[in-house]
Amino acid sequence: MNIIECKDLTKEYLSGENIVKAVDNVTVGFEQGEFCAVTGPSGSGKSTLLHVLSSLENPTSGTVTYNGEVMSNYNDNQLSILRRRRFGFVFQAYNLVQELTGYENIVLPVMLDRKKVDEKYIKRVIDMLGIEDRLEHLPSALSGGQQQRIAIARALANKPSILFADEPTGNLDGKSGREVLSLLKYVGKEFGITLILVTHDLHVAEQAERIITIEDGRIVRDSKDIHI
Ligand SMILES: Nc1ncnc2c1ncn2[C@@H]1O[C@H](COP(=O)(O)OP(=O)(O)OP(=O)(O)O)[C@@H](O)[C@H]1O
Ligand SMILES: [Mg+2]
Numbered sequence: 001m002n003i004i005e006c007k008d009l010t011k012e013y014l015s016g017e018n019i020v021k022a023v024d025n026v027t028v029g030f031e032q033g034e035f036c037a038v039t040g041p042s043g044s045g046k047s048t049l050l051h052v053l054s055s056l057e058n059p060t061s062g063t064v065t066y067n068g069e070v071m072s073n074y075n076d077n078q079l080s081i082l083r084r085r086r087f088g089f090v091f092q093a094y095n096l097v098q099e100l101t102g103y104e105n106i107v108l109p110v111m112l113d114r115k116k117v118d119e120k121y122i123k124r125v126i127d128m129l130g131i132e133d134r135l136e137h138l139p140s141a142l143s144g145g146q147q148q149r150i151a152i153a154r155a156l157a158n159k160p161s162i163l164f165a166d167e168p169t170g171n172l173d174g175k176s177g178r179e180v181l182s183l184l185k186y187v188g189k190e191f192g193i194t195l196i197l198v199t200h201d202l203h204v205a206e207q208a209e210r211i212i213t214i215e216d217g218r219i220v221r222d223s224k225d226i227h228i
Pocket of ligand 2: 046047048
C-alpha cells in the first residue's frame with residue numbers, strides 16, 4: 001500500500017490573463033520508507049507538486065490520499081495537525097527561527113503540539129546529525145550546513161512518516177551538500193521515513209532509489225516503471 005498517493009492531481013495558477021497548469025493531471029504513489037527524487041527543469045512544477053501532495057496548497061482538481069484517507073475530507077485545522085504530526089519539511093532556506101537556539105528550533109514542533117519532548121529520541125536524532133555542540137547557538141552563529149542539519153532535526157522532531165524536502169542542498173557548497181544529503185538518506189532509512197526530495201540537480205537525484213522526472217507539470221519518466 002502507498003503511504004501517500006495522488007490521482008489526476010492538477011494545480012492551476014492564474015498568471016495575468018493566462019492559466020498556468022503547474023501540475024497537470026499527475027497520478028503517482030509512494031511507499032513507506034522509499035527515497036524518491038523529483039527532478040526536472042526550473043518551472044516544471046516540482047515545488048508545486050510537493051506543496052499539493054503535502055497539503056501546503058489545495059489542488060485545483062484531483063485527490064491526495066494519505067494512509068488510505070482522502071485529504072480533502074479534512075478541514076484546515078485537521079490538515080495542519082496532520083502536517084505537524086505526520087509530515088516533516090526541509091526547505092532550501094532552512095527557515096529557522098532566528099531568535100531561538102538550535103535546540104529550541106528542533107523541539108519547536110513538539111512544543112507547538114503541546115506534547116512532551118521525547119528526550120531520548122531527540123538525543124538520538126541530534127547524535128545522528130552530529131549537531132550536539134551546536135544546540136546552544138543561534139542560527140546566525142551556524143554555517144549553512146549546520147543550520148540545515150538543525151532544520152532536518154526539527155523536521156524529525158515529531159517522528160514523521162514522510163519527509164518532504166525542496167532543494168535541501170540548494171544553498172550549500174558541494175561538500176556540505178553531500179553531507180546533508182547522505183544524512184537525509186541515513187535518517188530516512190533508520191526511521192523508515194518516506195523521503196520525497198525535489199531537486200534540479202541530477203547528481204543529487206541519482207542518490208535516490210527512485211527518480212521521477214517532471215516536465216511542464218507532467219511526469220515524463222519514473223524510474224520505478226523502467227524494468228531492466
Ligand atoms: N503562487 C503562484 N502563482 C502563480 N504561478 C505560480 C505560483 N507558483 C508557481 N507558479 C508557476 O507554476 C509553474 C511551476 O512552478 P514551480 O515553482 O512548481 O516550479 P519548480 O519546478 O519548482 O521550479 P524551480 O526549479 O525553479 O524551483 C511555474 O510556471 C511558476 O511560474
Ligand atoms: Mg521549486
